[in-house]
Structure formats: structure tokens, C-alpha cells
Amino acid sequence: MKNYFKYIAILALGIVSCEPELENPIEDGGVYSNGEADFSNYVALGNSLTAGYADGALYITGQENSYPNILASKFALTQETVDFTQPLVNDNIGGLLLGGNQIAEPRFVLGGESLATARPARYNGTPTTEVSSKLSGSFSNMGVPGAKSFHLLAPGYGNVAGVATGAANPYFARFASSDNTTVLADALAQNPTFFTLWIGNNDVLSYATSGGAGVYQENVTDFTQYGPNDITDANAFAFVYNSLVGQLAGQDGLGAEGVLINIPNVTDIPFFKVVPVNPIPLDAATAGALNAQFGAYNTQILPGLVQLGLLTEAEANSRKITFAEGAQNFVTLVDEDLTDISGILQQAPFNLDPQTAGLLGQLRQATPSDLIPLTSSSFIGTTVNNNPMLVNGVSVPLSDQHVLTAEEQALVAQVTAQYNGAIAAIAQEYSLGLVDANALLSSIASDGGLNYQGVPVSATFVSGGAFSLDGVHLTPRGYAVIANEIVNEINATYSADVPAVDVGSYGTVTINNNVQ
Amino acid sequence: MKKLFLLGLLILAGATTYAGGYRVSLQGQRGLAMGHTGVAVVNNAELAFFNPAGLVFLEDKINAAVGVSAVFSDVVWQNEEFGQSARTDSPVGTPFYAYFSYKLSDKFSVGLAAYTPYGSSVEWEKDWAGSHLINDISLSAIYVQALGSYKITENLSVGGGPIYVSGSVNFNRNLNRTLSDLEGNRANVTVDASGVSAWGWSAGAMWSPIDSLNIGVNYRSEIIVKAEDGDADFENTPDSPLTSFPDTTFDAELPLPAELTIGASYQLNDKWLFAFDYNRTFWGVYESLDVDFAAPGTPDSFNPREYEDSSIYRFGLQYTANDMFTLRAGYYFDESPVQSGYFAPETPRNDSNNFTGGLSVNVTDNVAIDASFLYSKFKEIDESYDYYQENGQNVPFEGTYKSSAFVPGLGVTIKI
Numbered sequence: 001m002k003n004y005f006k007y008i009a010i011l012a013l014g015i016v017s018c019e020p021e022l023e024n025p026i027e028d029g030g031v032y033s034n035g036e037a038d039f040s041n042y043v044a045l046g047n048s049l050t051a052g053y054a055d056g057a058l059y060i061t062g063q064e065n066s067y068p069n070i071l072a073s074k075f076a077l078t079q080e081t082v083d084f085t086q087p088l089v090n091d092n093i094g095g096l097l098l099g100g101n102q103i104a105e106p107r108f109v110l111g112g113e114s115l116a117t118a119r120p121a122r123y124n125g126t127p128t129t130e131v132s133s134k135l136s137g138s139f140s141n142m143g144v145p146g147a148k149s150f151h152l153l154a155p156g157y158g159n160v161a162g163v164a165t166g167a168a169n170p171y172f173a174r175f176a177s178s179d180n181t182t183v184l185a186d187a188l189a190q191n192p193t194f195f196t197l198w199i200g201n202n203d204v205l206s207y208a209t210s211g212g213a214g215v216y217q218e219n220v221t222d223f224t225q226y227g228p229n230d231i232t233d234a235n236a237f238a239f240v241y242n243s244l245v246g247q248l249a250g251q252d253g254l255g256a257e258g259v260l261i262n263i264p265n266v267t268d269i270p271f272f273k274v275v276p277v278n279p280i281p282l283d284a285a286t287a288g289a290l291n292a293q294f295g296a297y298n299t300q301i302l303p304g305l306v307q308l309g310l311l312t313e314a315e316a317n318s319r320k321i322t323f324a325e326g327a328q329n330f331v332t333l334v335d336e337d338l339t340d341i342s343g344i345l346q347q348a349p350f351n352l353d354p355q356t357a358g359l360l361g362q363l364r365q366a367t368p369s370d371l372i373p374l375t376s377s378s379f380i381g382t383t384v385n386n387n388p389m390l391v392n393g394v395s396v397p398l399s400d401q402h403v404l405t406a407e408e409q410a411l412v413a414q415v416t417a418q419y420n421g422a423i424a425a426i427a428q429e430y431s432l433g434l435v436d437a438n439a440l441l442s443s444i445a446s447d448g449g450l451n452y453q454g455v456p457v458s459a460t461f462v463s464g465g466a467f468s469l470d471g472v473h474l475t476p477r478g479y480a481v482i483a484n485e486i487v488n489e490i491n492a493t494y495s496a497d498v499p500a501v502d503v504g505s506y507g508t509v510t511i512n513n514n515v516q
Numbered sequence: 517m518k519k520l521f522l523l524g525l526l527i528l529a530g531a532t533t534y535a536g537g538y539r540v541s542l543q544g545q546r547g548l549a550m551g552h553t554g555v556a557v558v559n560n561a562e563l564a565f566f567n568p569a570g571l572v573f574l575e576d577k578i579n580a581a582v583g584v585s586a587v588f589s590d591v592v593w594q595n596e597e598f599g600q601s602a603r604t605d606s607p608v609g610t611p612f613y614a615y616f617s618y619k620l621s622d623k624f625s626v627g628l629a630a631y632t633p634y635g636s637s638v639e640w641e642k643d644w645a646g647s648h649l650i651n652d653i654s655l656s657a658i659y660v661q662a663l664g665s666y667k668i669t670e671n672l673s674v675g676g677g678p679i680y681v682s683g684s685v686n687f688n689r690n691l692n693r694t695l696s697d698l699e700g701n702r703a704n705v706t707v708d709a710s711g712v713s714a715w716g717w718s719a720g721a722m723w724s725p726i727d728s729l730n731i732g733v734n735y736r737s738e739i740i741v742k743a744e745d746g747d748a749d750f751e752n753t754p755d756s757p758l759t760s761f762p763d764t765t766f767d768a769e770l771p772l773p774a775e776l777t778i779g780a781s782y783q784l785n786d787k788w789l790f791a792f793d794y795n796r797t798f799w800g801v802y803e804s805l806d807v808d809f810a811a812p813g814t815p816d817s818f819n820p821r822e823y824e825d826s827s828i829y830r831f832g833l834q835y836t837a838n839d840m841f842t843l844r845a846g847y848y849f850d851e852s853p854v855q856s857g858y859f860a861p862e863t864p865r866n867d868s869n870n871f872t873g874g875l876s877v878n879v880t881d882n883v884a885i886d887a888s889f890l891y892s893k894f895k896e897i898d899e900s901y902d903y904y905q906e907n908g909q910n911v912p913f914e915g916t917y918k919s920s921a922f923v924p925g926l927g928v929t930i931k932i
Contacts, residue, residue, distance in 0.1 A: 019603070020592045020920035023896055026601045027594075061700035077599045092699050109698070113757050123698070454909040477694075499599030504911060505645065507694035511754040 032078040035496030037257050039075035041082050043140050043192035044068030045152065045183065045244070046199050046261075048473060049482075050143025051171065052086075055510070056122075056470035057094025057107035058129075058145055058171065065476035065506060068141045068196060070483040074498050075194075086141040087175040095127030096170050098163055102127055103170060108469035110462065111515035120462065120469035121515035132160050135175040142187045144172045148202045148232060149240045150223045152183040166228070184244060188254060195248050196486065198261035198437070200241065200419050203232035204412050208266040209472065211373050211401040212408035216415065231415055238422035249430040257494065259433035259486055262420045266412055267371065268445035270461035271471035272404060275377045277366035280329035280394055287323040290395065294321040297360060301350055310344060319364045323394075330365040331372070331380060331393040336400055337407045338362040363397055369406040374461075374471040376402040433493035435485050441466075450481070455504035457481055465508045480506040537799055537823060537853050538636040538655055538863055539775075542585045542611045545886035545927035549874025550832025551846025552890075553791035555779040556722065556732035557832075560884075560929040564615035564629035564663055566777075567720040567734040568675030571617040571665035572625040576931035583886060583927025584612040591638070591864050595645065595915040602644040607654075609637045613927075617663070627663035627677075632656060633736075634683075634772045638862055643702050646913050647690040649904060650862040651704065657683040657741065657772055661718065676719030683741045684710035685770065687862075691750075692906055695759065701752040703759075707766050707807060709746030714739045716772075728783040738774035738801055743767065748809055764811035771801040779830070786836065791846075793830040799823035799853035820903045821860070823853040832872075839878060844888070846872040859899035864917045866897045876929070884929040892921035 024031055044050050044066075051058060052066025063069070063086050072084030089096075094107030106125050112118035144151070146169055151157050158176020162168030177186050187195070206229050207214045214229030221236045245260065247253040266272070282290070302316040311319070319338070323329050342361030345352045352360070366372070372380075379402060384390035392398065404412075420438055427434035441459070444450055444466050449458025457478070458464035461471055466478040474482065484501035491498055544562030547554035554566030561581035563570040571579070587609035594601035617627035639652040658681065665675035688706040695703040720734035746768070750761035779793035802823040808816050832846035850868045854860075874888030900914035 020590055020894075020918045022592055022594060022916060022918050025592070025594065026596065026599055031596055032599065061696075064700070074599055110758070111756070115758065118758060454906070454911050456907075500597055502595075502598040502600065502645070504906070505693045507696060510696070510698060511756045511758050512698050513756040513758070 026077060029077070029079070032499055033497040034075070034078040035491070035494040037490060037494035037496050038193040039079055039081050041191060041193045042068070042072055042075055042084060043187050043190050043195050044071075044143055045187050045195060045197045045248075046143045047147045047202055048143065048145035049201060050196070050198050051141065051145050052143070052479065053145045054468035054470070054473045054475060055094065055107040055109070055120075056105065056468075056473075058089050059092045059094040059107050060088055061092055062107075062476070063088055063141075065479055066141060066143065067479040067483040067486065068143065070480060070501055071196070071486060072140065074483075074487060074501070078496065078498055082140075084140045085137065087135050087139045087171075090129040091127070093123060093125035093127055096129050096131050097127055098131045098170060100130070103131070103163075109510050109512035109515060110469060111513050113513070118462070120509075123512060124514045124516045129174075131163055131170040131173050133174070134160075138177065138186065138190050139175055140190070142183055144169055144183055146171065146202060147183065147199065148206075149200045149237050149244070150232065152199060152244055153240060154223070155180045155182055157182060184247060188247060191254065192248070192256050195256050195258035196261065197244060197248070197258065199244070200232075200237060200263045200423070203237055203419065204263065204415050205266055205472070207231045208404055208408070208412050209271060209373055209375070211376070211404050212411075213401040216411055231411070234415055234418035234422070237419050238426075241422055242426055245426050245430055245432070249432055257432065259435055259489055259493070260423050260427045261435045261437050261482075261486070262423045263416050264438050264441040265416055267409060268441045268459060269472050270459055270464070270467045271374045272371040273459070274374050274461045274471060275372040275380070276328075277368060277370050277372060278328040278330040279380060280323075280331060281327040282323055282325060282329050284325040287325050287329070290323045293395070297321065301345065301360070304349065305341065305344070310341070318367075321363065321365055329394075330367070331403075332363060332365050332395075332397040333370075333393075333403045334362045334397045334399055335364050335403075335405055336362060337405060338364060359397070366403060367406075369409075371404040371409065372402060373404065433486075433489040435482075435489045437482065437485070440481070440485055444481070452481070452503035457503065462509060469509055475508045476506040477503060477508050537797075537802070537865065538634050539797060540587070540609070540611050540633060540635050541828075542587070542890070542923060542925060543613050543631050543633060544581065544615075545583045545585075545874060545888040545925050546581075546844065546876065546929070547832075548585075548890060548925060549844035549846060549872055549886075549888035550791055550834055551793075551830040551848040551870070551872050553779060553781070553793040553830045553832040553846060555720065555734050555777040555793050556730040556781040557789070557791050558722075558730060560931070561615035561617050561627070562613075564617060564627045564661070565613065565631050565633075567722055567732045568627065568663045568665050568677060568718065569673045569720040569722040569734075570730075570732065571627050571663065571675055572619070572623065572667045572673050573722065574617060574619070574625070574931070577619045578930070578932040579617045580615065580930040581886075581927060582612070582614045583925055584610055585888075585923050585925035586610060587637070587921065587923050589637075589892075589919070589921035589923075591861070591917060591919045593646070593861065593864070593915045593917050598645075600645040600915070602641050602646070604638055604640050606637050606639045609635060611635060617665070623667040625665040627665065629659070629661040629663060631659050633659060636863060640861065643690065646861045647702065647704075648693045649689060649860055649901060649913060651688040651690065653688075653862050654686045655684075655770075657681050671724040672721070674719070674721045676717060679716040679718060679737070679739070681714045681716065681739050681741065681772065683712045683714070683770075683772075685712075685743065685746075691753070691761070693911075695754070697752045697754055703753045703761070704751050705761070706749045706751070707746055707768070708749070709743035709768075712741050712743045714741050730781045732777075732779055734777045736775045738798060739772040740801075741770045741772060743770070745810075748807075760813055762811050762814070764809050764814055766810065767808045768806065770805070773801050774798040789834040789836075791830075791832040791834075795828040795830065796825060797828070797853065798825050800825045802853070819860070820858065822855055822858050824855055826851040826853040842876040842878075844872075844874045844876075848872075850892075857900060857902045859897075859917070860901045861913070861917075864899075864919060866894055866899070866917070866919070868919075869893045874925075882930060882932055886927040886929055888925045888927075890921070890923040890925075892919070894919040
């Protein structure tokens with residue numbers, strides 16, 4: 001009888017250890033396929049978008065939801081892969097310290113007491129990520145916030161000593177393998193079998209977000225001549241890009257497979273959609289006073305210039321300044337693309353004093369084709385020296401950095417198209433995948449946006465789901481959309497079967513009322 | 517005898533048991549070993565649950581049966597579209613029973629019973645892909661019942677009595693698929709209520725038209741357990757008046773559905789007994805799990821379930837090997853009350869084939885050890901729960917599920 005009990009015990013244990021098993025379990029690796037691609041060592045190159053930067057800062061949960069990290073988790077379901085590593089910052093506050101001094105601000109969160117007063121504001125915390133605390137080891141995610149195309153080839157871009165002067169990048173300084181290395185060199189040193197490259201955004205974006213404060217460095221190939229807000233020459237961009245891809249994917253390079261991601265139109269981002277060109281509320285008395293102030297300019301000086309043949313009728317009309325009682329008066333601005341008439345105005349028959357002539361020299365009111373950066377919202381309507389007569393955007397025209405004019409937009413669009421042409425050609429030359437992020441973000445920014453299994457994703461600021469609270473970078477959900485598109489492209493290009501990304505399970509903006 | 521024993525083991529090795537929804541059919545090791553039949557089997561004090569009318573037919577003056585089972589039950593889930601997978605790591609459930617009957621006269625017996633016919637214990641990986649539906653649940657209900665059993669004629673009896681239920685529930689889920697605090701910790705809520713009481717009853721009849729044949733019927737009433745002022749504890753919600761989730765109390769109702777059983781047993785000879793039971797569980801009462809939070813700003817939670825009445829078909833046989841050993845085996849088919857599209861991962865049950873077996877060892881004339889086991893075999897199934905809503909839109913939660921359950925049990929029968 002003892003024996004029988006023993007058998008029962010053995011039998012019972014045998015069955016207990018039988019966990020439920022599916023016929024074709026994902027865990028066992030038989031469901032998906034890497035196809036012709038080899039994801040065993042994936043390295044991502046790029047800028048802030050690749051790093052997982054969001055809400056005006058780099059913070060841990062943002063990095064965890066970076067599109068390369070999402071992709072790596074999918075790749076790991078198709079084959080054996082090395083761990084995907086990221087140069088995680090120290091906290092979820094965001095911001096940077098250099099030698100203990102704050103050099104980058106904490107993240108934006110959505111503050112406010114009610115939905116009516118909800119607004120993005122900097123989180124009230126002190127950054128703890130010290131740039132000079134070097135991380136050891138190499139990192140699969142080589143996304144460096146702020147990097148332009150040519151920065152990936154720039155020695156010393158990760159030298160801590162250069163951060164303070166702007167010669168080096170604080171984010172790369174945290175994990176560069178040496179003072180003189182380049183981003184590309186550190187990526188190549190990892191011998192990636194697969195890569196993604198999303199670079200070039202900042203080559204046009206920083207010009208746009210600065211309201212066109214820089215210049216287009218057309219035909220200038222010496223990048224040391226470039227200011228931070230300048231547009232990279234399109235041919236120089238193509239040369240740099242080709243060099244990057246050649247070393248990663250070329251016969252003489254690593255011969256890795258990969259996907260290139262092109263450059264979205266800057267005008268698709270909420271950064272330029274939030275602040276209207278006509279945000280100025282005026283009562284009847286103020287509007288009247290302002291109209292009186294510009295009366296002589298509108299009715300005598302401008303027609304006079306037309307009479308003299310110095311301005312066309314149309315340009316004169318576009319330079320008129322008029323206000324009305326109501327909430328929707330257009331801002332005034334100095335448009336550098338207008339002919340400067342301040343010299344003429346100081347001469348007969350106008351004989352204006354230099355200060356007034358200077359004010360009117362390139363003055364006009366905004367039109368619906370202008371764009372105002374998000375960052376100018378806190379500037380418009382403020383007064384100069386607390387003088388109620390000197391209101392920025394009204395009696396004091398906005399300077400160049402506060403308006404991206406139609407001419408500036410056209411330049412950005414033209415250069416973006418040139419970059420994308422180069423990227424497409426290079427993708428074809430090296431037989432790489434190409435993700436059209438330009439088209440993707442255009443459809444997100446178009447009416448209604450996109451819909452992922454009942455989850456709407458649009459470019460509406462704060463509530464749209466795609467863009468984080470800085471109006472430029474994406475939310476985890478936005479990055480998931482990008483990752484999903486990359487998966488689609490990989491599956492098509494490399495006959496792979498990588499699972500899709502569940503966009504709806506990725507979050508959007510973070511709500512928190514502890515704000516500055 | 518040895519051969520027979522091995523045969524019993526083989527049947528055992530193919531076995532399974534568990535019921536649809538959160539019904540746990542483990543109310544007696546002897547009955548369970550025979551496919552959880554018993555409405556027409558006069559065997560021991562387990563009749564207090566299966567059919568109190570039969571208590572008066574027990575030969576001895578004092579009858580008692582106690583036992584406990586260990587429920588090893590887990591579920592694995594995966595979604596191939598997104599490459600997501602998860603499996604439960606559920607704690608071992610320990611449903612128990614304790615029955616006692618005392619024969620006051622030849623015609624009348626009284627009894628006491630305590631048993632746990634409903635319960636659930638499911639623990640998914642925290643923040644898994646379905647965490648907006650459930651992270652974990654622990655549900656238990658203890659039934660305590662006073663019984664009378666009266667013999668109307670020599671071959672017809674009735675029995676029954678009032679049931680007192682004490683229930684408790686602890687349930688945790690994330691508030692939705694994405695909400696988290698600044699550090700990325702997912703916002704979640706735990707609702708907890710214990711000592712929730714309710715009343716019900718059961719009654720049965722047993723008829724023995726000929727000596728070798730018993731026919732039984734038993735009905736246990738529906739009991740709605742109403743949790744009032746339970747604790748609702750919100751964790752990791754954003755620090756903002758925009759998403760205010762103060763800890764509060766809640767009201768909720770959970771039905772423990774009625775069950776009707778009819779069945780028969782046939783004593784072929786001294787050695788062999790056959791039994792058949794048919795259960796109808798009136799799950800249709802479980803339409804929705806609604807949680808009403810007391811705090812005015814906290815949105816209530818509505819979770820359609822739309823269970824349907826379901827049937828279980830049970831077959832059992834018993835072989836009395838000798839004075840010492842009795843062997844049992846059984847099978848039942850358990851129809852899930854869960855309808856397609858309402859497959860929620862807190863009770864992910866589809867139809868199951870269940871195999872049981874067991875034995876009794878008469879240690880003395882008065883004391884027997886009863887052992888049983890149950891193996892529930894579920895088919896792999898592609899299912900979804902389609903009624904979770906975000907922003908007014910239904911967001912289905914889909915995937916492939918496979919459950920398993922293995923339940924060994926041990927009990928003691930005493931007759932004096």
C-alpha cells in the first residue's frame with residue numbers, strides 16, 4: 001500500500017508541474033521571423049527623436065519608450081539578440097547639470113487646476129543628471145539630442161570640456177567612448193548587424209523653431225562656419241548622409257542592413273500651430289489710439305511711397321497697420337524679407353527721425369500664412385520696461401525669431417524636400433528600407449489624424465496624442481507609431497515577420513501639478 | 517486488484533476538473549473522484565452538499581466528512597499581432613468542506629455543512645498587456661448551512677436548509693492602458709471587501725424506486741452578494757486635480773448563481789456503482805460587474821459580462837475492491853457560461869473536459885481516508901473581451917488563451 005501512495009505522489013507532482021502551454025508559443029521563438037535581416041546586434045543612430053526625448057527634456061520613461069527600444073523588444077521575438085542598451089539619464093525630472101549647474105531645464109508636464117486652465121509647464125524639480133558623470137560601456141541607442149547630420153562625424157562632439165562653450169554636446173558627452181570619438185565611430189565599434197538612421201531633422205528644424213533666425217548656408221561645406229540656427233546646405237547634407245550610410249551599410253563599411261527615416265515637414269508639428277497670428281485682444285479705446293498712432297503711416301507715408309514708385313500698391317497694402325476692437329488683432333513684426341525703407345523715410349518728403357524710420361523700415365502685420373513659434377506665446381503681449389505703451393507684438397513689432405514667415409517656410413520646405421530626395425536615393429543605392437516619416441506625420445497632422453484600433457492619433461497640441469508638450473518631439477504613443485511604421489517597412493523590405501506595435505498601450509502627456 | 521488499481525491511475529492521469537465562471541466544483545472527495553456526481557449517491561456525509569435528502573438514508577447515526585483540495589490552476593495568454601504574452605502565477609487555492617449529520621430517528625436526520633462552492637484566485641504579471649482589465653483577483657465565499665433530512669416513505673425523502681454566506685473579494689486592475697505617475701508607475705485601483713454576508717437555501721429530494729436505483733434532485737438558490745462600503749484604494753495616480761482619484765469606498769454586487777442538479781445512480785452489484793448528474797447553473801443572472809465608487813468625481817466602472825446559463829454533464833463509477841479499498845473514476849463536460857466577445861481574463865474559462873479519479877481507504881470500521889484528483893483539459897482558444905471602453909470607444913482585448921487545472925484533494929470520512 002505504501003508503494004501505491006508513492007506512485008500517486010509521483011503522478012501528482014508530474015501533473016502539477018505541467019503549466020498550460022500554447023501550441024505555438026511566442027516565448028519559444030517559433031512565431032516570428034527576422035527574414036533576410038539580422039537583428040542580432042541593432043544600433044540606432046539619430047538625434048533627440050531617436051533618444052526618446054520628449055516634453056522638452058530627456059528622462060528615463062521617455063527613453064524607455066524610444067522607438068529604437070520598442071523596436072528592439074520586437075526584434076528579440078524573432079531571433080537571439082544582444083541586449084539593447086540605452087544611456088539612461090538619472091531621473092524622470094529631465095534636465096542636465098554641468099559641474100552642478102543646471103544647463104538644461106526639467107521636462108514639461110501638464111499642470112493646472114482644471115481642464116480649462118490646464119497648460120504645459122516645467123516640472124518643479126531639480127535635475128540630477130550630471131553631464132560629467134561618464135557612463136561606461138557602449139550603448140545601442142546612439143540617439144543624441146540636438147545632433148545635426150554632420151555632428152555624427154564630428155570629433156570632439158562628446159568632449160565634456162567642450163560642452164560649456166557649445167563645441168560639444170552634453171548628451172553625447174555622457175557616454176562618448178573618448179573625448180575625440182565621433183557618434184558614428186562609437187556606433188561602428190559595436191559592429192551592428194542592423195541599424196536605423198534618423199538624422200537631418202535639426203539641419204532644418206533649428207532654423208524653423210528659431211523663427212528663421214539663422215541663414216541658409218547654401219554651398220557652404222565648412223560646418224565650422226555654421227551657426228546653431230543655420231540650415232545645412234543640401235549638397236553637404238547629402239554628402240554627409242552618404243558617408244554615414246556608406247560606413248554602416250556599404251561594401252567597404254560594415255555591410256549592415258537597416259532602415260533610413262526621412263525628414264518630416266516642420267510645419268506639421270504643433271510647435272507652429274498653437275499660437276495664432278492674431279492673438280491680440282484690444283478694447284475700442286486702445287485700438288483707436290493705435291490706429292491714430294499709425295494713421296499718418298497708413299494714409300500718407302505708404303501712399304506717398306507708391307506715388308514715388310518705390311512700392312507697389314500691393315506691397316503698400318501689405319505694410320498697413322490696422323487694429324480693431326476685439327480679440328483677434330494680428331501681431332506686428334519686422335520682416336527681414338521686406339525692402340528696408342527706413343533710409344527713404346528719413347529723406348524728403350517724409351523726413352522722419354531715425355528711430356521712427358527704423359521702426360517702420362520693415363514693418364508689417366502678420367498674415368494667416370505666417371507661423372508663430374510656441375515659445376513666443378509667453379512673449380507676445382508683454383511690455384517693454386513695464387511701459388504700457390510698449391507692447392510686444394503690438395506697438396513694438398516682433399523681431400525675426402518670433403515669426404516664421406511664408407518665405408522662411410518655403411525655404412525650409414524646399415531644403416527638406418532636397419534632403420528627402422537624397423535620403424531616398426541613398427536608401428535605394430544601398431538597398432535599405434526607407435520610412436517616409438514625412439508622409440506619416442503629414443497624415444497625422446491632417447484633419448482627424450490617424451486611428452489605431454480605436455485610438456485617435458493627431459497633431460493637436462496636448463490632446464492629440466502624437467506630440468509631447470514641447471510641441472516638437474513625440475509622445476510614447478507618437479514614437480510607437482513611428483516604430484510600427486518601421487516594422488512595416490522592415491517586413492516589406494526584408495521579408496521578415498516582426499510583430500506590430502500596440503499603439504494604444506503607449507501613453508501620451510504626463511499630468512502633474514507640481515510645476516514651476 | 518493491483519491491475520485495477522493501475523487502471524485507476526491511468527484514468528487519473530488523463531483527468532481534470534473545475535467549473536466555468538467562478539464556480540469551483542470541489543465539494544467532496546468521493547463525489548469529485550466520480551466526476552463530482554452525488555445527487556443520487558448515498559455514500560457519506562458529502563450528501564449534505566450534493567443532496568441533503570439523502571442524509572437520512574445513511575446507515576450510521578453519526579456521519580462526518582471533511583476535506584480540502586489544492587487547486588493548481590493557471591492560464592497562459594498571447595497576442596500574435598503584437599507579440600505580447602503573459603501567464604498567471606496564481607496562488608494555490610484551497611477550497612474545503614466539512615459536513616456533519618446526526619440521525620435523530622429512523623425518519624429524521626439533522627446536519628451542518630460548511631463548504632466553498634464559489635471562488636477564484638487569478639494573478640497575472642503586474643502591468644501585463646491586459647492589466648487594464650485585471651492584475652489579480654481573489655474571490656471567496658464560505659457557505660454555512662443547517663440541514664434537515666426527512667424520510668417520507670421508505671424510498672422517498674426530502675431535505676434542505678438555510679445557507680449563510682460570508683464572502684470576500686480583493687481585486688486589482690490598472691485604471692486604463694496608459695495612465696501613470698511622473699515616474700511611469702501605472703495608476704491602479706484595488707477594491708477590497710470582506711465579511712460580506714448573504715442568505716440562501718438549498719433543498720432536494722431522493723427517490724429509490726427499486727433497491728439498486730436512486731434518483732435525486734437538488735436545487736441551491738441564487739445568492740447575490742452585495743458589497744457595501746468596501747475599500748477602494750487608488751495608487752500611482754497623477755499628482756494633479758485634473759485626475760483626482762481619492763481613496764474612497766465602493767458598492768458592488770456579485771451573483772452566486774442558482775444551481776439545479778438531477779441525477780441517478782445504479783448499483784450494478786456489490787462491486788460496481790454508476791452515477792450520472794446533470795447540472796444547470798443559472799449564470800444568466802451575471803450580466804455586468806458594476807463598481808459604484810462613493811467619491812462623486814470618480815467615474816464608476818461598468819463591465820458587461822452577459823454570462824449565459826450553462827450545463828455540466830457528469831459521469832462517475834465506483835468499484836469496491838475489498839473491505840479496505842474503494843476506487844473511483846469519473847468524467848464531466850463543463851460548458852462555459854462565458855460568451856464569445858465577453859472573454860475577460862479574470863475568469864478566462866472556455867468549455868472543458870474533466871477527468872477525475874480517486875480512492876478511499878478504510879483505515880478502521882469508522883474512519884476512511886478519501887483521496888481524489890481532478891484534471892481539467894481546456895482547448896486553446898482565440899477569444900476577446902470587446903466591451904472595455906476608452907474615450908467612448910470599445911477597445912477589444914484579444915488573444916489566444918489556454919488554461920489548465922489540476923486539483924489533488926484529501927479528505928476523511930467518519931461514521932459512528
